[in-house]
Amino acid sequence: MKLCMIGTGYVGLVSGVCFSDLGNDVICVDKNIEKINLLKKGIIPIYEPGLSELAVKNYKNKRLTFSSDLKSAIKKCDIIFICVGTPTKKNGASADLTQVFNVAKEISSSINKFKIIITKSTVPVTTGDEIEKIISKKNNKKKFSVVSNPEFLREGEAIRDFTFPDRIVIGTDDKRSNKILRNLYSPLISKGAQYLSTSRRAAELIKYASNAFLATKITFINEVANLCEKTGINVEDISIGMGLDKRIGSRFLRAGPAYGGSCFPKDTKAIISTADKYKTNLSVIKSVVKSNENRSNILLKRVFGILKKKVKNKKITFLGVTFKANTDDMRDSSSLIMIPELSKKGAIIKYFDPTGYKKEFKKIKNVSYESSIKKCIEGSDLVIIHTEWNDFKSVNFKNLVKGKKPIIYDMRNIYSKTKINAQGFKYFSIGR
Ligand code: UGA
Numbered sequence: 001m002k003l004c005m006i007g008t009g010y011v012g013l014v015s016g017v018c019f020s021d022l023g024n025d026v027i028c029v030d031k032n033i034e035k036i037n038l039l040k041k042g043i044i045p046i047y048e049p050g051l052s053e054l055a056v057k058n059y060k061n062k063r064l065t066f067s068s069d070l071k072s073a074i075k076k077c078d079i080i081f082i083c084v085g086t087p088t089k090k091n092g093a094s095a096d097l098t099q100v101f102n103v104a105k106e107i108s109s110s111i112n113k114f115k116i117i118i119t120k121s122t123v124p125v126t127t128g129d130e131i132e133k134i135i136s137k138k139n140n141k142k143k144f145s146v147v148s149n150p151e152f153l154r155e156g157e158a159i160r161d162f163t164f165p166d167r168i169v170i171g172t173d174d175k176r177s178n179k180i181l182r183n184l185y186s187p188l189i190s191k192g193a194q195y196l197s198t199s200r201r202a203a204e205l206i207k208y209a210s211n212a213f214l215a216t217k218i219t220f221i222n223e224v225a226n227l228c229e230k231t232g233i234n235v236e237d238i239s240i241g242m243g244l245d246k247r248i249g250s251r252f253l254r255a256g257p258a259y260g261g262s263c264f265p266k267d268t269k270a271i272i273s274t275a276d277k278y279k280t281n282l283s284v285i286k287s288v289v290k291s292n293e294n295r296s297n298i299l300l301k302r303v304f305g306i307l308k309k310k311v312k313n314k315k316i317t318f319l320g321v322t323f324k325a326n327t328d329d330m331r332d333s334s335s336l337i338m339i340p341e342l343s344k345k346g347a348i349i350k351y352f353d354p355t356g357y358k359k360e361f362k363k364i365k366n367v368s369y370e371s372s373i374k375k376c377i378e379g380s381d382l383v384i385i386h387t388e389w390n391d392f393k394s395v396n397f398k399n400l401v402k403g404k405k406p407i408i409y410d411m412r413n414i415y416s417k418t419k420i421n422a423q424g425f426k427y428f429s430i431g432r
Helices: 010-021 033-040 051-060 070-076 098-108 127-136 158-163 175-184 200-231 235-243 264-277 283-306 335-344 373-377 417-422
Strands: 002-006 025-029 064-067 079-082 115-119 144-148 167-171 194-198 315-319 348-352 367-369 382-385 407-410 427-429
Touching (some): 010 025, 010 051, 010 064, 033 064, 051 064, 064 070, 070 098, 079 098, 079 175, 098 115, 098 127, 115 127, 127 144, 144 175, 167 200, 175 194, 200 235, 283 407, 315 373, 335 348, 348 373
Parallel strands (some): 002 025, 002 079, 025 064, 115 144, 167 194, 315 348, 315 382, 348 367, 382 407, 407 427
């Protein structure tokens, strides 16, 4: 099948590359010509393990092409995926749909034969209806169908999530489109993915409700972790004990810093905003947002406690600053709150991240990047393990630290307290 992905951000690029690997002809389109030129040279602008190899392979065998000519790409393709950004509106909480609607207008003037137009971008309920209205201004409704097909890819795990999804959600009432899309996804369905056919609006809401629910699960266990710290309980026992109940499930019950990234913070706010529009109170999700926004304060208080409130001139190391491992993404990472706050209090901060220097800290006083774990830890009073990169999972602190032994605050519960204590280090973690 001939597919066009509009937008070569995270969703569009990963999906486009993976669809081409399944044997489809894919054109990835972006109005950013510089980006397209880099992609043509095999330079992938995002950090995603395995993506570059897969893109180069399919580009070489000509199943994957890159272009900035949207009109021509639309004309050549049968299925058009809208994969542009839907950021939070400036001065608001709802999703900014400008890019989605602009693309819809462009599509409307290039329809030459029947097209399936799919929103993969995360869009609020009824966006599909709006897109349909825009396109039908210039086209007969028989010449196109607007479908919702949300993505459930995690950064850092995106290729595996694309290849082995739990479910494929297709929101449309159009039987013809449904049949074509079931066929498109048949290689994944035959490997065990559930194909769920729903109304378009339901598909749109499934995406938001899923992200909001996962955010709730994390926030729930983070709050339980606070209680565990006061009662001498190991939160990991709680996660295992709860997770063994199949109705609950064990995943996304890892306590840690505030959840971040480009999705949970944005999507929880957007679903609340949609509900407000329909005069519905999503009180649980509102509490989740509030609790998560306060999470970094709670962890900072713990840091102050560990340092006995003497933060000024203390040397603090951050191992990992991205919002999670296997990504270079800094969006809504809790380090963006904690590092500036500690700097304000007079701490001298060094950080190391496997994805390198971060411009986000450029203007923050007394914050510097180190190119290795060893250099970063040297002379430190407190080492904070902020992100769960594999690189940090078997650090031999005893061998690495020659002089003064820093305190270790493991915000991802990577290490065991007994083992670290046995090496002569003071050790703190989350909920245990
Ligand atoms: C999330 C969803 O997991 C994907 O299904 C969805 O497609 C994607 O958003 C999206 O809407 O595009 P992502 O933001 O890449 O994916 O990352 P997650 O792995 O979900 O992690 C989000 C945050 O939750 C991170 O800060 C992570 O550290 C935190 N987290 C996750 C925990 O604190 N505990 C956990 O047990 C799991």
